[in-house]
Amino acid sequence: MSPKNSTAVAEAAQTISANCLAARVRLLHRTITGIFDEALRPLGLTDAQLTILVVVANRGPVSPGAVSRRLNMEKSTISRNIARMDKNGWLTVADGESGREQRLTVNAKGKALLVKTLPVWNEAQTKAKAVLGQSGADSLRSLGNAVWSQLGRE
Amino acid sequence: MSPKNSTAVAEAAQTISANCLAARVRLLHRTITGIFDEALRPLGLTDAQLTILVVVANRGPVSPGAVSRRLNMEKSTISRNIARMDKNGWLTVADGESGREQRLTVNAKGKALLVKTLPVWNEAQTKAKAVLGQSGADSLRSLGNAVWSQLGRE
DNA sequence: CTCACATAGTTGTATATACAACATAGAACA
DNA sequence: TGTTCTATGTTGTATATACAACTATGTGAG
Numbered sequence: 001m002s003p004k005n006s007t008a009v010a011e012a013a014q015t016i017s018a019n020c021l022a023a024r025v026r027l028l029h030r031t032i033t034g035i036f037d038e039a040l041r042p043l044g045l046t047d048a049q050l051t052i053l054v055v056v057a058n059r060g061p062v063s064p065g066a067v068s069r070r071l072n073m074e075k076s077t078i079s080r081n082i083a084r085m086d087k088n089g090w091l092t093v094a095d096g097e098s099g100r101e102q103r104l105t106v107n108a109k110g111k112a113l114l115v116k117t118l119p120v121w122n123e124a125q126t127k128a129k130a131v132l133g134q135s136g137a138d139s140l141r142s143l144g145n146a147v148w149s150q151l152g153r154e
Numbered sequence: 155m156s157p158k159n160s161t162a163v164a165e166a167a168q169t170i171s172a173n174c175l176a177a178r179v180r181l182l183h184r185t186i187t188g189i190f191d192e193a194l195r196p197l198g199l200t201d202a203q204l205t206i207l208v209v210v211a212n213r214g215p216v217s218p219g220a221v222s223r224r225l226n227m228e229k230s231t232i233s234r235n236i237a238r239m240d241k242n243g244w245l246t247v248a249d250g251e252s253g254r255e256q257r258l259t260v261n262a263k264g265k266a267l268l269v270k271t272l273p274v275w276n277e278a279q280t281k282a283k284a285v286l287g288q289s290g291a292d293s294l295r296s297l298g299n300a301v302w303s304q305l306g307r308e
Numbered sequence: 309c310t311c312a313c314a315t316a317g318t319t320g321t322a323t324a325t326a327c328a329a330c331a332t333a334g335a336a337c338a
Numbered sequence: 339t340g341t342t343c344t345a346t347g348t349t350g351t352a353t354a355t356a357c358a359a360c361t362a363t364g365t366g367a368g
Contacts, residue, residue, distance in 0.1 A: 009265045012272040013211035020208075020275070021282045021291060022190040022201040024298025027226060029183040030325075031301055033354095036176040037326085047176040048354060054174075057167035065316060072181060077355050079317060084353080100316050100363045111163045118166040121174070128175045136300060137175060139293040144178025146290060147185055184355075187324095191356080202324060219346060231325050233348060238323080254333045254346050315364075324355080329348105336343075 028140070032128050039124035043117055044088065050117060052081055053090060053106060057114060061103035063096060072151050085110075182294070186282050193278035197271055198242065204271060206235055207244060207260060211268060215257035217250065226305050239264075 017023075036047035045053070055067050068078040082104065085091045090110030094103045106114065129137040170177075190201040199207070209221050222232040236258065239245045244264030248257045260268065283291040 006265075008269045008272075009211060009260075012268050012275075013208045015272065016204070016208045016275055017212055019279065019295065020201075020205065021279060021286070021294055021298075022186055023205040023208075023225075024294055025179075025183050025186045026202065026205070026324085027298050027301060028294075029179050030226060032176055032179045034326080037353095046353065047174075048180065050170070051174065051177040051180070054167045054170045054177075057163060058171055063316080071177075072184060073354095074356050075317070076319080076357080079319090081354080083318095098316090098364075102317080106163075111160075114166050115162045118162075118169065121166075121170055125173065125175060131301065131304065132175070132297065133300070136297050139297060140175055140178055140182075141173065143286065143290050143293060144175075144181055146287065147181060147285065150285065180354085188356080191323095200323065217346080227324090228326050229347070230327080230349080233346095235324080237348095252334075252346090256347080310368085312367085313365080316362085317360100318362105319360080320358085322356085325353085327351090329350080331348080332346080334343100334345080336341100338339100338341085 031131060035127050035131070036121075036124045039120050039127070040117070043113065043120060045085075045090075045113065045117070049081060049085055049090075050121070052078070052085065053110060053114060056091060056104050057106045057111070060105040061094070063101040064104065065101065067104070072148075185285060189281050189285070190275075190278045193274050193281070194271070197267065197274060199239075199244075199267065199271070203235060203239055203244075204275070206232070206239065207264060207268060210245060210258050211260045211265070214259040215248070217255040218258065219255065221258070226302075 033047055036050075040047060040050060051071065052067060055070055056062055059066070059070075064078045064082055065075060067073075067082075068075045071078075082091065082093065086093050090106065090113055092105045092107045094105070096103045132140060187201055190204075194201060194204060205225065206221060209224055210216055213220070213224075218232045218236055219229060221227075221236075222229045225232075236245065236247065240247050244260065244267055246259045246261045248259070250257045286294060
């Protein structure tokens, strides 16, 4: 490879390394979800499942498609997550009136889990704030809110 | 379930929904990596692989363990990513002198890919900035940098 | 009414990721 | 010199996630 191309390689690598938003959001994702998943593990649920549980609790009865749009998650991702949560006995999946939409509701076991989870979630949230700093946590929260608004959620 | 507990459920769901950092970082992750992966797909690499390629380009020869520490990724994640990238012919995996560390280097094919990737990456970065807004993108970048610093990277 | 089209969910396949368990190879120390 | 401790990688297993292809169901145009 010519010196010219060699320089191009180094420049590309440095530019991407110094700026890439994808690398940074993945780092944050690994760091933060690691904190939450570790905290939630004794309860048997993951932070992704908690997020879905909360949406269903706040809006149920609600269809998987609506949850998918609300969270900007692919419908197949929701489908499989719902299946796990159903298997764990936290949700009830009922046929909707239309015959193709389903109706999800959090059942008694799921509600009890949610209440039991709150203090654990709170602890994880505190740890995450410690890692991000208060202003970092604020930034992340408002960034998330902004993207949500922009997605034209339901 | 008593009214008291019913209230506790609603409060937990609302508190978590309104504040959870994990839900927000996962939303950002899905949104941003979606943009990059879509842009990179024609080139046959993912944004995770690009991140690793860049680290190896900037620091190679380097061991998988060092990459793992640098990116705060689990060693098994690195191991399997390296295997895919090796299979694609972008990296060379050589035995290190010590006999247990490996030495990774980006080879000619990987370098050519990196150069070809730069404009594509740039486009994705621009799209991501459009979604986040300039100030949001700045926040995310500095948040990532801050977490990196805090991790006591090599 | 029928056919084309859109919507809802599921399933196949692949990557990213982590944790746990393991094998191996240096290193420290008795 | 062994023996124990630690560091490096790999592999099994599981979840999160997405895209593509598929089924089934509603909807609307003719």
